[in-house]
Amino acid sequence: MTTSLNRTETELPPPKGKLRGLLAHPRLMHHNRLAALVVALNLAYVYAGRPLSDRSLGHAALANLALAVLIRQQYVVNLLFRLATSAPTHWPLRLRRTLGKVYHFGGLHVGAALAGAAWFLALTLRTTDGPLAAVSWTLTALLAVIVATALPPFRSRRHDAFERIHRFGGWSALALFWTHTLMAAPGPLSLSVLTLVTFSVALPWLRLRRVDVRTERPSRHVALARFDYGVTPFAGSSTAISRSPLKEWHSFANVPAPGESGFRLTISRAGDWTGSFIDDLPSKVWTKGITTAGVANIEVLFTKVVYVATGSGIGPCLPHLLAAQVPSRLVWATRDPRATYGDALVDEILAVQPQAVVWDTSRDGKPDMVALAYAAYRDFGAEAVICISNKKLTWQVVHGLERRGIPAYGAIWDS
Template structure:
C-alpha cells in the first residue's frame, strides 16, 4: 500500500495545487538531496572540529585522508552501480514516500562534494600545524592543488570552461594523489593509512586498466545526430552509459547505452551539442576509445515504481529508449522534438512507436514548443503513473522536475553534478 503526500493547498489552474510551504521549501533546487548530502558530510566533519579542540596532528591527517577517500570512492563505477542496485532493490509495495526518496540515489555526488571540501579543509589545518621542512613544503603544494581543483569544480567555472575543468580534475587529481603518497610516506604512516591510499589509487587506476580502442559503425540520419553502433563483446544493461573519447587524455563524453533485446552490442545516440559532438558527427570516425565499465544512470530508478512517464526533448530520447525497449516497467512517453523522422530517421521513430503506440510525440517545428510541465502532468494523471522521469537540457529538466515535485508528484532528472 502506498501513502499519499500531504494535501496541497493552493490551486494553480489545471495543474495540482502546490504543497504546503514547508514541504514545498524542501523541493527547492537549492535544497535538493545532492546539496543535503554535501551539507551532511560537512556537519559530520564540523562536530569534532568544534567539540574536540585542539586536535592531534594524526587526527587531522586521518580526517583529511578519510574524506578525500570518500570523494574518490563514491565516484568509482563499481560503487555507483552498487548504490543503484541497493536503492532500487526496494519492492513497489513499499510506501511511495520511501520509494520517492530512494529514487534520489543519483544525488550521491553530494558525498563527493562534501568529502572533497572537508578533506581539503582538514589538510589545510594539518599543513598549518606542520613544522618547517620538506613535509610542510609538500603539504602547502598539495593544499594549493586541492584548492585549485575545488575552485575549478564550482558550477560557474565548470559550465563555462568544461574542457579546462575536466583536464584540471584529471591531471590535478593524479598529481594530488602522488603528492598525498609523498606526504604520507614522509609522515611515517601506519598500515591503515597506506591501505586506504592503496585502495584510492587502485580505484583511480581501475577504469584506465580497461582502456581500449574499439570499432564503431555510424549512421547519420541527419546533420544533427549520429547513431553509433558498437559490438566489441559487451552488451550493457538498459539504463547504463558508456564514456567514449577520440583522445583519451583529453575529453571524455558519456552517452546512454541502447541495447536491443536479444541482440549483442548496443547503440549510442549522439546529437550535435557542442564542438566535440559536432566534430564527431561531421568526421564519422571509425574507432573510438572506451574505458571502465558501463555505469547506471538516473532512469534506472524506474523499477521503484509501478508505472512511470518518460518526458524527453530532442536527443533526450536516447537515455529513454533502452527503457522503452526493455519494457520492464509500464511506461508512457512524452517526446517533444523538431521534425523527429527527418532528424532521427524513420527506423528509430518506428521502433519507438512499436513499443509505445500511445506515445505523445510533439513535432515542435509544426506545433511549437509546448508547456512540458503540463504535458508531463497530464500524461502522469491519464496513465495513472507514480513518477515522472525527465531527460532534457538543464533548464527544462529542472523546470519539469521541480515544477512537479512542488505539487507532490515524484519526478527525476539529471542534476549536472559531474
C-alpha cells in the same frame, strides 16, 4: 505526428505548500543536502574531538579524500543503484521516492572534497618541517585549484578545462598525498586507505581500449553509433567514449536491443566535440571502465512511470522503453522527429509506445512540458515522472512536479 493527448490546455494542480515547494527547489535538492550532511559531520567531529592532534587531522583529511574518490568509482555507483532499487513496489511511496534520489550521491563527493581540503589546510598550517611543509603547501594549493575550478560557474562555462584540471590535478594530488604520507612516517591504516584510493583511480584506465564503431547520420543534428565489441550493457547504463583519452571523455546512454549483442549510442550535436563526431563519423573510439547506472534505472521502484524527453533525450529513455520492464508512457518533444532521427528510430519507438505523446516543435512550437508531463502522469496513473532534457527544462519539470507532490527525477549535472 499524432499524440495520444488532447492538446487543450491542461490545468495543473496547485502547489502542495510553501515547505514542499522550498524542499523541491534545486538549491535544496538531495545532492546539496548530502554535501551539507558531510560537512556537518566533519564539523561535529571537530567539536567532539577538540583538541585535535596532527594525526587526527591527517586521518580526517585522508578519510574525506577516500570518500570523495570511492563514491565516484564505477563499481560503487552500480552498487548504490542496485541497493536503492532493490526495494519492492509494495513499500510506501514516500520511502521509494526518496530511494529514487540515489543518483544524487555526488553530494557525498562534493562534501568530502571540501572537508578533505579544509582538513589538509589545517594540517599544513601546523607543519613546521621544511621539506614536509613544502609538499603540504604545494598539495594545499593544488587542492584549492581543483575545488575552485569545480565550482558551477567555472565548470559550466569551461567544462573541458574543468575535466582536465580535475583529472591531471587529481592524479598529481594523489601522488603528493603519497609523498606527504611517506615523509610523515605513516601507519598501516594510512597506507591501506591510500592503496585503495589509488587502485580505485587506476581501475577504469586498466580497461582502456580502442574499439570499432559503426556510425550513421540520419541528419546533421544526430549520429547513431553502434558498438559490438563483446559488451552488451544493461538498459539504463552509460558508456564514456573519447577520441583522445587524455583530453576529454563524454558519456552517453547505452541503447541495447533485447536479444541482440552490442549497443547503440545516440549522439546529438551539442558542442564542439559532438559536432565533430557527427561531421567526421569516426570508425574507432576509446572506451574505459565499465558501464555505469544512470538516472532512469530508478524506474523499477515504481509501478508505472512517465518518461519525459526533449530532443536527443530520447536516447537514455529508449532502452527502458524497449525493455518494457516497467509499464511506461513516453512524452517526447523534438523538432521534426522523422527528419532529425530517421524513420527507423521513430518507428522503433512507436512500435513499443503506440500511445506515446510525440510533440513536433517545428510544427506546433514549444509546449508547456510541465503540463504535458502532468497530463500523462494523471491519465496513465503513473507513480513517478523521469525527465531527460537540458538542464533548464529538466529542473523546470522536476521542480514543477515535485512542488505539487509528484515524484519527479532528472539529471543534476554534477560532473
